[in-house]
Amino acid sequence: MRAHSWFERHAQTLVGSLGRLVHTPLATLMTLSVIAIALALPLFLDVLLQNLRAATANWNQTIDMSVYMDKKAPASRTEAVAKQLRSRADVAAVRVITAEAALKEFREASGFGAALDALRDNPLPDTLVVTPTVTAATPDGTRTLEAAIVATDDVETVQLDTAWVTRLQAILDVVGRVIGLTGTLLGFGVILVIGNTIRLDILNRRAEIEVMKLVGATDGFARRPFLYSGTWYGLGGGLLAVVLCAVAVGLLTGPVERLAGLYGGPFSLRGLGWGSSVAVIAGSGGLGWLGSWLAATRHIRDIAPT
Amino acid sequence: MIVFDQVFKRYANGREALAGVSFRIEEGEMAFLTGHSGAGKSSILKLIALIERPTRGQVIVGAQNTAAIKLKGIPHFRRQLGVVFQDHKLLHDRPVGENVALPLVIAGVPRREIDKRVRAALDQVGLLTKEKSLPLELSTGEQQRVGIARAVVGKPRLLIADEPTGNLDPALALEIMELFKRFNAVGVTIMIATHDVHLLDRFAARRIVLGDGRVTAA
Numbered sequence: 001m002r003a004h005s006w007f008e009r010h011a012q013t014l015v016g017s018l019g020r021l022v023h024t025p026l027a028t029l030m031t032l033s034v035i036a037i038a039l040a041l042p043l044f045l046d047v048l049l050q051n052l053r054a055a056t057a058n059w060n061q062t063i064d065m066s067v068y069m070d071k072k073a074p075a076s077r078t079e080a081v082a083k084q085l086r087s088r089a090d091v092a093a094v095r096v097i098t099a100e101a102a103l104k105e106f107r108e109a110s111g112f113g114a115a116l117d118a119l120r121d122n123p124l125p126d127t128l129v130v131t132p133t134v135t136a137a138t139p140d141g142t143r144t145l146e147a148a149i150v151a152t153d154d155v156e157t158v159q160l161d162t163a164w165v166t167r168l169q170a171i172l173d174v175v176g177r178v179i180g181l182t183g184t185l186l187g188f189g190v191i192l193v194i195g196n197t198i199r200l201d202i203l204n205r206r207a208e209i210e211v212m213k214l215v216g217a218t219d220g221f222a223r224r225p226f227l228y229s230g231t232w233y234g235l236g237g238g239l240l241a242v243v244l245c246a247v248a249v250g251l252l253t254g255p256v257e258r259l260a261g262l263y264g265g266p267f268s269l270r271g272l273g274w275g276s277s278v279a280v281i282a283g284s285g286g287l288g289w290l291g292s293w294l295a296a297t298r299h300i301r302d303i304a305p306t
Numbered sequence: 307m308i309v310f311d312q313v314f315k316r317y318a319n320g321r322e323a324l325a326g327v328s329f330r331i332e333e334g335e336m337a338f339l340t341g342h343s344g345a346g347k348s349s350i351l352k353l354i355a356l357i358e359r360p361t362r363g364q365v366i367v368g369a370q371n372t373a374a375i376k377l378k379g380i381p382h383f384r385r386q387l388g389v390v391f392q393d394h395k396l397l398h399d400r401p402v403g404e405n406v407a408l409p410l411v412i413a414g415v416p417r418r419e420i421d422k423r424v425r426a427a428l429d430q431v432g433l434l435t436k437e438k439s440l441p442l443e444l445s446t447g448e449q450q451r452v453g454i455a456r457a458v459v460g461k462p463r464l465l466i467a468d469e470p471t472g473n474l475d476p477a478l479a480l481e482i483m484e485l486f487k488r489f490n491a492v493g494v495t496i497m498i499a500t501h502d503v504h505l506l507d508r509f510a511a512r513r514i515v516l517g518d519g520r521v522t523a524a
Contacts, residue, residue, distance in 0.1 A: 004416065006414065008416070008417055009411065009414065207395075208397050208399075210395075211395045211396075211397060211408075212408065212412065213381070213384075214355070214357075214384065214389060214391075214395065215384065215385075215389070215408055215409040215412060215456065216381045216382065216383075216384040216385035216387075216409060216412050216413065217381060217412045218381040221381075221412055304357070305357050306357065
């Protein structure tokens with residue numbers, strides 16, 4: 001068989017199978033919707049998760065560490081430690097708050113002025129506010145930095161308020177895994193839906209397949225239009241899923257921006273993006289091909305002319 | 307061209323359709339396969355088209371022992387064969403031209419060649435003007451001729467027909483038979499299963515008569 005006629009045949013089957021789907025718009029639309037909904041659900045949740053990750057990654061960067069000096073250490077040590085920390089590659093800035101400045105601030109802010117006057121000594125230590133660099137502002141990076149600071153002489157304690165961010169990220173990891181599992185299950189669901197649609201299609205066209213086999217068609221030849229149909233279902237369903245996802249993101253954009261505004265941060269919801277959209281549609285097409293291949297291979301083999 | 311040697315066929319339900327059938331049809335011959343219904347005519351055609359396999363005995367078609375043809379080889383084997391069915395077995399959602407083209411499309415013949423041969427085949431059965439019609443727009447006799455065009459479009463050396471005139475009135479039946487004679491005249495070996503007595507009377511061709519799964523006259 002010549003390559004030209006091989007391509008010609010495939011092109012014909014390709015267009016023919018598409019025409020067949022367009023010919024029964026309602027049934028086709030129903031199948032596409034089932035596929036699209038099954039795919040759009042995990043897709044949309046994943047988009048939300050990615051946005052949450054992006055948002056919390058920013059929060060992590062704004063976390064500073066409060067380093068409290070030993071009250072028994074001389075004031076010169078505070079400057080020395082600050083200088084030492086500033087020289088570290090993972091530290092962006094170090095602000096020194098002396099015990100006096102802290103007490104003054106506390107006196108003004110708290111309204112306990114009279115009570116503080118009763119104290120003989122300043123109860124507050126010198127404090128260093130350490131801001132990690134952007135690259136070091138990861139859970140691991142801050143842990144390393146914290147350990148290094150704690151080990152420094154004359155440092156009493158380091159207060160690091162990133163534990164909840166770490167916990168949140170662990171939660172997001174779990175959620176991500178759940179979405180992944182759901183997506184996998186629904187992906188299998190898509191294979192089954194398409195496989196079943198193709199199976200019914202094959203049963204409906206049993207007589208036609210018998211005739212084809214009688215005049216010398218191989219199983220592969222009889223299977224081909226169904227493979228194309230299945231792939232079309234997958235591609236169409238994937239496209240519809242991407243559209244559904246985009247619509248959902250669009251509906252959420254306004255409220256999310258308002259919410260972000262209340263927290264004072266400019267944050268806008270990111271959609272699926274072109275690359276991911278194409279990947280989803282292609283992947284869905286692949287699922288369609290697989291589903292139809294499984295169904296068609298089995299059921300066409302079973303059809304024998306009588 | 308066709309050799310049956312002590313062929314037995316017993317179906318799964320226990321019915322013995324053929325009980326030791328032996329006959330031989332030479333290349334270029336035209337023969338009727340006849341006998342009352344249930345005598346085994348259909349079974350013989352099914353064995354030739356590899357729709358069924360014999361329980362015992364040898365079936366040789368075009369120098370090939372059919373027992374040696376594996377499942378995968380069946381499609382290719384059938385392409386060398388033209389088969390005409392009593393119920394035409396046309397695809398009703400496709401125009402006549404595409405129905406006739408089907409064996410060539412399946413065999414991977416280039417499109418331009420297909421168009422040429424489809425028109426030649428339709429011309430031979432007198433339906434050149436009906437290429438774009440749907441089968442159901444045609445009369446039964448015309449549909450049968452489409453079936454014949456499809457059977458001969460691949461230029462088979464052997465044509466088998468199962469009751470090709472079964473649903474036709476005598477005049478149309480004669481027309482169909484004239485068609486077969488013309489193909490036979492150009493060297494195609496033809497085997498026609500029929501119980502149409504009138505037809506048999508009008509055509510002088512060899513008869514293989516079946517009765518109760520055996521050849522009673524050849």
